[in-house]
Amino acid sequence: MIEIKNLHKSYPMGKDSLHVLKGLDLHIKEGEFVSIMGSSGSGKSTLLNIVGLLDEHDEGEYFLNGQKIEKLDEKKAAVLRNKFLGFVFQSFNLISYKNALENVALPLYYRGTSRKERLKTAMEYLDKVGLKDWAKHLPSELSGGQKQRVAIARALVSRPKVVLADEPTGALDSTTSDSVMDLLKEINREGMTVFVITHEEEIAEQTDRIVRLKDGVIISDEKVNKNVKA
Amino acid sequence: MKTIFDKDTWQEIYGVLRKNVMRTIITMIGVFWGIFLLITLLGLAKGVENKFNKEIGDLATNSVFVFGQATGMPFGGFQEGRPMQLKLSDAEVIKEQIEGIEFVVPRNQNQGAVVRKFLEGNYSVTGDYPLLDEVQKKKLIYGRFINDNDINLSRKIVVISQDVYEDLFEIDEFPIGEFIAINKINYKVVGVFKRANTPGPREDIHVPFTTFQKVYNQGNNIGWMMITGKPEFDISQIEADVKLLLKNLHDVHPEDSRAFGSINLGEMFKQVTEFLTGMQFLTIFVGLSTLIAGIFAIGNILLITVKERTKEIGIRRALGAKPWEIKTQIIMESVTLSLLAGIIGIIAGGAVLYLMNMMFSGPDSAIINPSVNITTVLAALFTLVFLGTLIGLIPASRAVKIRPIEALRDE
Numbered sequence: 141m142i143e144i145k146n147l148h149k150s151y152p153m154g155k156d157s158l159h160v161l162k163g164l165d166l167h168i169k170e171g172e173f174v175s176i177m178g179s180s181g182s183g184k185s186t187l188l189n190i191v192g193l194l195d196e197h198d199e200g201e202y203f204l205n206g207q208k209i210e211k212l213d214e215k216k217a218a219v220l221r222n223k224f225l226g227f228v229f230q231s232f233n234l235i236s237y238k239n240a241l242e243n244v245a246l247p248l249y250y251r252g253t254s255r256k257e258r259l260k261t262a263m264e265y266l267d268k269v270g271l272k273d274w275a276k277h278l279p280s281e282l283s284g285g286q287k288q289r290v291a292i293a294r295a296l297v298s299r300p301k302v303v304l305a306d307e308p309t310g311a312l313d314s315t316t317s318d319s320v321m322d323l324l325k326e327i328n329r330e331g332m333t334v335f336v337i338t339h340e341e342e343i344a345e346q347t348d349r350i351v352r353l354k355d356g357v358i359i360s361d362e363k364v365n366k367n368v369k370a
Numbered sequence: 371m372k373t374i375f376d377k378d379t380w381q382e383i384y385g386v387l388r389k390n391v392m393r394t395i396i397t398m399i400g401v402f403w404g405i406f407l408l409i410t411l412l413g414l415a416k417g418v419e420n421k422f423n424k425e426i427g428d429l430a431t432n433s434v435f436v437f438g439q440a441t442g443m444p445f446g447g448f449q450e451g452r453p454m455q456l457k458l459s460d461a462e463v464i465k466e467q468i469e470g471i472e473f474v475v476p477r478n479q480n481q482g483a484v485v486r487k488f489l490e491g492n493y494s495v496t497g498d499y500p501l502l503d504e505v506q507k508k509k510l511i512y513g514r515f516i517n518d519n520d521i522n523l524s525r526k527i528v529v530i531s532q533d534v535y536e537d538l539f540e541i542d543e544f545p546i547g548e549f550i551a552i553n554k555i556n557y558k559v560v561g562v563f564k565r566a567n568t569p570g571p572r573e574d575i576h577v578p579f580t581t582f583q584k585v586y587n588q589g590n591n592i593g594w595m596m597i598t599g600k601p602e603f604d605i606s607q608i609e610a611d612v613k614l615l616l617k618n619l620h621d622v623h624p625e626d627s628r629a630f631g632s633i634n635l636g637e638m639f640k641q642v643t644e645f646l647t648g649m650q651f652l653t654i655f656v657g658l659s660t661l662i663a664g665i666f667a668i669g670n671i672l673l674i675t676v677k678e679r680t681k682e683i684g685i686r687r688a689l690g691a692k693p694w695e696i697k698t699q700i701i702m703e704s705v706t707l708s709l710l711a712g713i714i715g716i717i718a719g720g721a722v723l724y725l726m727n728m729m730f731s732g733p734d735s736a737i738i739n740p741s742v743n744i745t746t747v748l749a750a751l752f753t754l755v756f757l758g759t760l761i762g763l764i765p766a767s768r769a770v771k772i773r774p775i776e777a778l779r780d781e
Binding site for chain 2: 192195218219221222227229234236237246250
């Protein structure tokens with residue numbers, strides 16, 4: 141699903157450049173539940189941005205769903221993001237003046253789905269995350285956990301190949317964190333590839349595979365919870 | 371093109387504009403005011419023009435008044451300063467010899483103390499031919515104007531103005547057949563005409579020309595004449611020809627510019643028309659300038675808004691919005707704001723014109739039927755769409771320069 145070979149990325153910093161990713165190799169198969177662990181500055185967000193087609197890599201190869209990613213213009217990137225990727229952000233990133241249902245429906249708008257179809261599908265996914273009754277509420281009227289559920293529904297609505305979650309529980313207390321993680325697990329059980337970035341050990345432990353990143357290199361890549369997976 | 375007619379596009383725009391109602395309103399004020407000014411001022415200018423056209427409408431605009439003054443140059447043995455007296459025969463010669471003349475109307479004028487019963491007043495009295503009615507249409511409230519029999523028989527009859535009638539008669543009193551005394555001579559009233567603003571001296575009372583001649587011992591003297599040209603002839607040329615002929619007839623130096631005076635109504639009319647055109651131009655200039663300033667205000671606010679909406683735009687891009695979709699949305703917002711403000715401005719301007727029309731509906735009002743033609747309105751709307759698109763390009767290109775990653779990092 142995601143195949144990365146010898147990936148390099150550096151950012152210009154004045155005269156010098158900051159070498160963030162130093163040759164990563166990573167292969168994530170369909171249906172995996174992977175977490176990237178690392179402290180801040182380890183390059184995990186950069187990796188997510190590249191995987192999420194929000195940023196470009198300098199060197200190496202990246203295959204998304206078998207398609208080689210190179211020389212993407214913004215338009216192509218937008219289409220691929222919409223088609224293959226669902227994003228869940230730490231700060232939810234819901235659009236404040238749209239209600240939960242409209243927020244969930246937004247990716248389908250950019251796909252060109254008709255309004256009726258869009259709202260119907262969005263409602264299905266809201267129901268899936270248990271927020272059917274909150275469809276008409278604005279984000280400001282929802283709790284943090286509810287907002288993240290809406291965001292997850294939004295990530296799923298376009299039926300992507302991979303869900304990318306950047307610190308999905310970073311802004312939540314432990315109880316709601318657990319419920320969000322339960323939701324992600326459930327999605328994974330249904331066959332979705334889920335890619336979580338976190339710096340919290342407890343969160344990482346709930347996934348099937350933990351990739352540890354330090355100073356731009358992978359220091360360990362271990363499978364856990366094999367019994368759950370099986 | 372499809373996006374313009376897509377309900378979803380409008381839903382997105384409505385969502386954004388509704389998000390901050392106050393800002394939306396403030397953004398629109400500039401354009402609203404520009405269009406409002408444009409419509410109101412153009413309408414008022416049109417109202418003034420209508421009024422002017424109505425006043426001047428009954429009057430042959432290709433006319434010139436010619437009167438005698440005093441020579442300014444010695445000629446043919448005469449000293450300068452010799453007074454010029456126009457004669458009836460001059461009028462006849464002019465009519466015969468000068469090309470392009472429709473009418474020559476000789477006139478005489480005097481002041482008269484007018485008495486009726488216990489009421490009295492001082493009014494101008496003119497001696498006139500029936501022809502005057504052709505050149506300067508009288509709107510009669512009662513009776514008739516002077517006719518040929520009055521001239522032939524030098525009848526002592528008068529046609530009086532509405533002002534004189536109101537001064538000397540009771541309200542709703544029937545004036546025809548009543549007598550008024552002008553300088554102690556009785557005249558029978560045969561007509562009352564409606565007051566109108568005519569150029570030239572004030573006209574209160576018309577008596578037959580021949581009657582005037584006899585009563586005031588004028589002989590063949592005339593005070594001035596009104597000359598009307600045929601429509602296809604240039605009145606300024608006629609004016610020059612008439613003056614030259616008169617100089618010839620009266621032994622005046624051909625280059626003497628003082629001997630005969632004239633007032634060219636055609637010239638005056640042209641000047642007023644030019645003034646009105648100028649006023650319209652000024653209005654359009656002021657309105658358009660305000661409009662452009664307003665459009666810039668919209669562009670400015672949208673630019674700020676884009677900065678503020680960095681994150682929202684980032685989210686949209688992450689969810690699959692293509693750059694042109696973001697661009698289209700911002701431009702459409704700009705156009706929508708401009709158009710909406712424009713339409714409200716047009717409606718408000720129209721309402722003001724409507725109120726003005728109701729308030730100034732009397733016959734003497736300074737403006738008549740203030741209105742703006744639909745072409746102007748459509749042109750203004752088109753300009754708005756055009757400028758709105760143009761100015762929308764600035765924030766729109768700023769918006770697509772925002773990279774989604776930077777937008778999302780913004781926390």
